[in-house]
Amino acid sequence: MISLNVKKGYRLKITGEPPKELVELPKPSHVALLPEKIPFIKPRLKVRVGDHVETGSEIFEDKRNTRLKFLSPGSGQITEINFGPRRVIKEVVIKLDNKESYVPFEHINKDGLQNIDRNDLVKMLSKGGLWPLLRALPYQDIAPTDKVPPQIIVSLGSSEPFQVSPEIYLDGNTDLFAFGISVLEKLSNNNVIIAANAEDKSRLPDQSGRITHIIKGDYPADNPGVILYKTKTSAAQNNSWFINTQDVLLIAGLLKEGAYPTGRIVAVGGELAPHPGYVKTRIGAPVSHITQNENNKIKSRCVAGGIMTGYSIDKKSFLGFYETSVLILPEGGKRELFGFIQPGFNKQSYSRTFLSSINRSHLNMNCNMNGEERACVACGSCAEVCPVDIIPSLTFKCTLADEIEESLSHGLLDCVECGLCTYVCPSKIEICTILQNAKRSYYKEMSG
């Protein structure tokens, strides 16, 4: 086992950590797919309102590569297809019936896996709708079906606040996980990195033979991009793939059972979550179902994914394909009198400029910007926290000046989009968003 020490990063001490208790939710009445929330794809619908679908029926495919299919996580009827501005497909809503009928897929056992041709395996995964769970760095687009990755990174980490701890979903699933890892080994010619956080490791079921890297460090030390940055020895590895650990179980389930798996364990956290904890539910379940009737009286924000990297989502919407957490945070927005000269015993800060630096407890936070946007004051905090040694203040300035070559040489593509630089910036510059957009537009340019 290799030890990785990630020195830069930051751990947010924020209230609302969900207790590690798993509750199984009843079946939701509806589920949905959110094509809009899957980066880069150009969806082509395969269904119309009124169609009946089974679990595993094709709902849409990616026009860029029609081998990328997205399947229904339940049986029932398509009741709504909602479009956003410029006819972006936002939601395809399925009203579930009680039949639970499903499309049968090929299945395979351990021995079969040893002998199967890699191409057939790729075919099984893409037909089974789970290929999109594999994604390629540095752009985090879906992995290309026609390439062999230099390696696949599986991170058992959950260092972003309020994520599902790996021991919860691995509990009782160790064999399935091992099977999933064998699938990844087959796909990558035995180049799989399995990384766990040092502090989680003792709680994990016996996987020790499987774990290759132990990570020490604060958020986002266990991000696959950071693991890659810390381990890579050549530029050829830049296009490594990664997959979320829970999704390894989905892939294993699909291949073992021959049916599209629909289960998801989702963390529900945040200061205002009425029932914080972990819930077992279905892919694409309604947000209100997952959070169990959120109290709508207080001004709150619902976030799908992490507090740093997630996106805010309407409470009436559904959980996306990749997300495994829902957070409910106070929206904030109250104006504070003489806010900037308060001693701030309860004000979270990376800096040491508030009394909170001697306060060890977890603090309440809302979504206030906590300041107005200003020019960069060269405080250097962003470079101190960047886990992949970018100097965000310089890189974002190059990016804004359209000096893309320059920002690439600064390591733009190594940026894991963790959001820490934006978080710490006293000038309230949206550094991470600027870099993210630059990466994406460069990618679009490159791929024509």
Add this chain to the structure above:
Amino acid sequence: MTNLLNRFFDSQRKYFEPGAKLERLNALFEAFETVFLATGETTSSGPHVRDSLDVKRFMVLVIVSLMPAFFFGLYNTGYQSNIVSGLSPDFMSAMTRGLRIVMPLVIVSYTVGFFWELLFAAIRRHNISEGFFVTALLFPMTLPPTIPLWQAAIGISFGVIFGKEVFGGTGRNFLNPALTGRAFLFFAYPVKMTGDAVWTAVASSKETAVDAITAATPLSLASATERFSSIQDTLSGSGYSFMKLFVGNYPGSIGGTSALFSLIGAVFLLILGIISYRILIGGIIGVLATGILLNIVATEASTPWFSLNPSYHLVMGGIAFALAFMATEPVSAPDMNKSKWFYGFAIGALTVLIRVFNPAFPEGAMLAVLFMNLFAPLLDHIEVKIRLGKRIPNV
């Protein structure tokens, strides 16, 4: 209270919004409003929560750190003036006198500087950066107490315009604006900026213009020290013990004489993590190392400066103030850590060298900082290049 203010600002905002009459003064409105009420704006993209620190607090803390030196400066300016003018040197009268001399300069610095800030903010349609409020306080603290107000006005104007705005405003400037203004005055009006007479304001100028015995500054005493005698002896002969120099109770610029109070401010900023210890310690090492080096090469024939105990360099003239508050100013200092060491070291070393080899520029610290400001981008560039060379490329 909050509600009342909220309602007041909400009712006034319409006059400053785009398209409204006072649209161009939006920066003024924004600056004024956010002093009272923190923004209520919430995040529109991830990360959903943000750090509590903003530029306002950052700059307010710098101003707080300047307060010990500022108040000592008030006292010292008044004290020195009262002594020479034959008035009572007790604390209260020294303070009153100091206030009378210094406050007009501070007010001029803020109003004239703010006028330019606002003008550029209106032209460029951006907000006023709080960094200005630090600049406008630092600037008068570097001045001799006798400077005419109109010169102070020109100095701060030059500092804001040519030290900052011509480069595109705060964040893009590579010179320290306060020092730029100060250096401009130094070269434009040398009579008012150098010589022993300028460092002490004499009570009523008419009667004393001829026969006032103004006290010499430690630096000029040191430079005037005869060959073969020691600067320490000359200084202590004039009543300047090391302790007195350290505390800063001698004629000099308004806020820049006290190593002690500069140190207090610097330690405060270091504890809060606002300034870089690398620059500060680099600077101190630079001063001491150069001082020691000069000691080593000193011969019988060299000037007394060569054999001065290096620690004296740290307590004379503006070096302590310059290292604590000018060299560490983040925008004009290098961004990279090794460059910061080098930058600090070079400022310290240059200050001593200027003192020793060119006594015509007694306030070498100020020039050293400005000079190194010019090199900060280059230092950064070199260090970034080296650092990028170590990266596994990803394109």
